Amino acid sequence: MSTNVLTGVLSRTARFVPRRSDYAGLRRSWRADVVAGITVGVVALPLALAFGISSGVGAAAGLITAVVAGLVAAIFGGSHVQVSGPTGAMAVILAPIVAEHGLSSIAVVTVLAGVLVLVAGVLGLGRAVTFIPWPVIEGFTLGIAAIIFLQQVPAAFGTVAPSGARTLNAAVDVVVNADWSTAWPALAVVAMVAVIMLVLPRIHRSIPESLTAVIVVTLIVHFTGLFDVASIGELPSSLPAPSIPHVDPAMVKSVLGAAVAIAALAAIESLLSARVAATMSPTGPYDPDRELAGQGLASVASGMFGGMPATGAIARTAVNVRSGARTRVAAIVHSLLLLGVVYLATGPVSAIPLAALAGVLMVTSFRMVSVGTVRAILKSTRSDALIFVVTAIITVTLDLIEAVQIGIVVAAFFALRQVAQRSSVTREPLPGDPRPGDERIALLRLDGAMFFGAAERISTTIADHPDESVSVVIIRMSRLGMLDATGAHSLAEIVTELENRGITVIIKGVQPDHLELLEGVGVFDSLRHDNHLVDTLDEAIAHARSHVERERI
Structure with a gap:
């Protein structure tokens, strides 16, 4: 292990050392x-x-x-x-x-x-x-x-x-x-x-x-x-001898901010x-x-x-x-x-x-x-x-x-605002031929990013989408590009609110890099069953229709 660390340090240090390749083509x-x-x-x-x-x-x-x-x-x-x-x-x-x-x-x-x-x-x-x-x-x-x-x-x-x-x-x-x-x-x-x-x-x-x-x-x-x-006026006719400047702790403290600014510049x-x-x-x-x-x-x-x-x-x-x-x-x-x-x-x-x-x-x-x-x-x-x-x-x-x-x-403010404006929730019709009871299923697609700048607007839109006739909501996440902790927490609150209203929530197409975050903030715990987290749209629609069919019976 120590040999690998030493090798890594030497390899990294070599990047900063002058080498013959710096003068390639000099002839x-x-x-x-x-x-x-x-x-x-x-x-x-x-x-x-x-x-x-x-x-x-x-x-x-x-x-x-x-x-x-x-x-x-x-x-x-x-x-x-x-x-x-x-x-x-x-x-x-x-x-x-x-x-x-x-x-x-x-x-x-x-x-x-x-x-x-x-x-x-x-x-x-x-x-x-x-x-x-x-x-x-x-x-x-x-x-x-x-x-x-x-x-x-x-x-x-x-x-x-x-x-x-x-x-x-x-x-x-x-x-x-x-x-x-x-x-x-x-x-x-x-x-x-x-x-x-x-x-x-x-x-x-x-x-x-x-x-x-x-x-x-x-x-x-x-x-x-x-x-x-x-x-x-008069200039020195030779370079002065190099010397290490006198380091006074009080002076260093007083000029540290200036040194940081100069370094950044x-x-x-x-x-x-x-x-x-x-x-x-x-x-x-x-x-x-x-x-x-x-x-x-x-x-x-x-x-x-x-x-x-x-x-x-x-x-x-x-x-x-x-x-x-x-x-x-x-x-x-x-x-x-x-x-x-x-x-x-x-x-x-x-x-x-x-x-x-x-x-x-x-x-x-x-x-x-x-x-x-x-x-x-x-x-x-x-x-x-x-x-x-x-x-x-x-x-x-x-x-x-x-x-x-x-x-x-x-x-950054304008960039985030633009990203937030391009984030949206769209209700899509169910694919294929309509079946009885499909009007009770709301298929919502999340686009763009669900992050702190857009989470509240998206959550409000989702919560307001289902009307009184809707009993199942499918949240389609396969097109969601960015998700942060605020967005994931808002999604957990959305799921909890819809479930408390008696609306079944099915989440479809969670991307692999979003899984750990959603699980960590409790989104999956808010679902009624583990099988309400699905990978494909066909599976989500079939499961939603089975819920609607049981309610009709």
């Missing part, structure tokens, strides 16, 4: 992988810096996260083409944590969240993302895009957000109280970045528009002296990104549990190096796939390229205007939203449109994780 694809890695690294540089600043952790932390977490996730993750690093959603959720608990808490939060994601992968929770409805995902994405845009408003006006204010309120406050004499240089920088990013793809799609825009605008600001705007975003990548890339499916384990390890490593929590990045992953990536080498090259920036180019990077990065994120936020997708959801069912809108509004006004939770609850 044929290595050139394309290297080119894709360089391309996505160029795209990732300004985003890593911008998301680091936007989160409140700092540009250096964003760059470190892209290097360390990107490398670890590429090696240990469950997708061959996923690119990981700091993301807009993570920046959004980190900003209030930094404001409330301070920068010193980020290392603990990052490592703790990573451990939670790692455990989720080991426990096999990777498939859970499939239970999140499409309107919830798209509403969440729209809300994240709106928050990313709003977070950049203070930097776009050359100021800082009021401390303690929510993102929407802070953005409105900055615009209303703006000093336009000092705001115009930063707004001009944002406008130049936006124009370049929008125009370049029309000239040539292979040009990295975000990096090009940042370089051009940085040179204009530096050499013209026309724009007095703040820059990133990291898991959801990473699995969604990996799923999108699997549909785009010919490299085959991904392993969701291994992806969670890899992302968890990536965040743990990032926290030890002074970075922030990481997730799979949908936009960068899409760039990676479109650039020809076929193996993990592309994501590894992306991280190595950014590592080269840390050691060789932090001087030029430190001169980048903060407003330029704000412009990059503002344009990126618009590109996160698919107008076609929004239109399709709004034109679908009313319930899906409501779920989408509610999720988006809650994401912007309240909390990211609450938005997903409430969106799922609303979606």
Whole structure:
């Protein structure tokens, strides 16, 4: 027995260990992988810096996260083409944590969240993302895009957000109280970045528009002296030595809720990104549990190096796939390229205007939203449109994780209501030629589901069906798809009530997976005889007719 358990543990552990098959076909694809890695690294540089600043952790932390977490996730993750690093959603959720608990808490939060994601992968929770409805995902994405845009408003006006204010309120406050004499240089920088990013793809799609825009605008600001705007400032010229963050029990207790929220967001975003990548890339499916384990390890490593929590990045992953990536080498090259920036180019990077990065994120936020997708959801069912809108509004006004939770609850409510509406009781005529006394037999067919959402309505309908002339009721259950404890209990009450009224109840066609539940709640005990539980309709009708015949005699 112990040998079997050990074998099972080793077999399960092997799923999470890097293997040679991760690089199958590398001999044929290595050139394309290297080119894709360089391309996505160029795209990732300004985003890593911008998301680091936007989160409140700092540009250096964003760059470190892209290097360390990107490398670890590429090696240990469950997708061959996923690119990981700091993301807009993570920046959004980190900003209030930094404001409330301070920068010193980020290392603990990052490592703790990573451990939670790692455990989720080991426990096999990777498939859970499939239970999140499409309107919830798209509403969440729209809300994240709106928050990313709003977070950049203070930097776009050359100021800082009021401390303690929510993102929407802070953005409105900055615009209303703006000093336009000092705001115009930063707004001009944002406008130049936006124009370049929008125009370049029309000239040539292979040009990295975000990096090009940042370089051009940085040179204009530096050499013209026309724009007095703040820059990133000094960055480290090497990676810090890894260290285990000091664990203070009081701090762990205070940030545990934040770590759980970050872990949930990291898991959801990473699995969604990996799923999108699997549909785009010919490299085959991904392993969701291994992806969670890899992302968890990536965040743990990032926290030890002074970075922030990481997730799979949908936009960068899409760039990676479109650039020809076929193996993990592309994501590894992306991280190595950014590592080269840390050691060789932090001087030029430190001169980048903060407003330029704000412009990059503002344009990126618009590109996160698919107008076609929004239109399709709004034109679908009313319930899906409501779920989408509610999720988006809650994401912007309240909390990211609450938005997903409430969106799922609303979606579940509408789904259950639809199932309940499709559940029904139908009185059928007896098959074959009518016989004397058949009018005293009611054949009732249950369709759909008999569960807590529909049990009362179905039980009321059945109880009201038999008129005074009916002496036998056949309840046909062969078409009943779902049955829960509430539905089974209601059925037991129905049988008891009909029997107390002197009406014989015969149950026909109970499905095997319903037998134990019906027996457990006492449905069969409520029947007058054991032979009133039958398998076929012919048997049920014959037995009912024998009852009617005895009553006539």
